[in-house]
Amino acid sequence: MKFGVITFPGSNCDQDMVYTLESMLDQTVEKLWHKDPDLKGVDFVILPGGFSYGDYLRSGAIASFSPIMQSVIEHANKGGYVMGICNGYQMLTETNLLGGALLHNDSQKFICKNVYLKPVSKSAIITQDLNVEETYKIPIAHGEGRFFINEDGLKELQDNDQILFQYANEAGLVDDTTNPNGSIFNIAGTTNKTKNVFGMMPHPERAVDPNLGNLDGRKLFKSILDNLV
Incomplete structure (x- = not known):
């Protein structure tokens, strides 16, 4: 399995993700630049967190028009794996690879802290091996993380x-x-109907290295790696 991590202007978690995949999980990683549409044969594309283009419009809105994103959309539509974290999740909703939208936090403040996640999906590879009776401590760091979707869309997700x-x-x-x-x-976090595109606001890559005092993110990545087809 070959992972590709895209860097956009303003990405600040791309190297964290590369480090996590290469050094912590022993995976092959290709660094991808947003202006180059060539995905270089990767199997799994990751859109990392950060503040792409300074979030000067809507978070992820300008990045969704970067040259590489058409290749990402084509990759996803062919069944290839794509994962967006935080700003990357916002890009996935902006390109309609995932439904819904990410709005300003209801507090209107940037939030940076650990939160607990309860896994829901039993069929997505990122949650398949997680215990739905347990919670997982994962950091968040965002100002526009309020997921919104209309009633019909929510019912469809469920x-x-x-x-x-x-x-x-x-x-x-x-x-x-x-x-x-x-x-x-x-x-x-949500996935698409075919379960090959994943988005989440929390940062699992910040909970993998033992030096950070939290390994819960490793469990999410292990579930992905153990269930890839």
């Missing part, structure tokens, strides 16, 4: 097992008190 994670507390309680940004239904 019916098709497309909700990856919900914000919860350590004990697994999911309610307004455990929702850091006002996301509808406490949604922290």
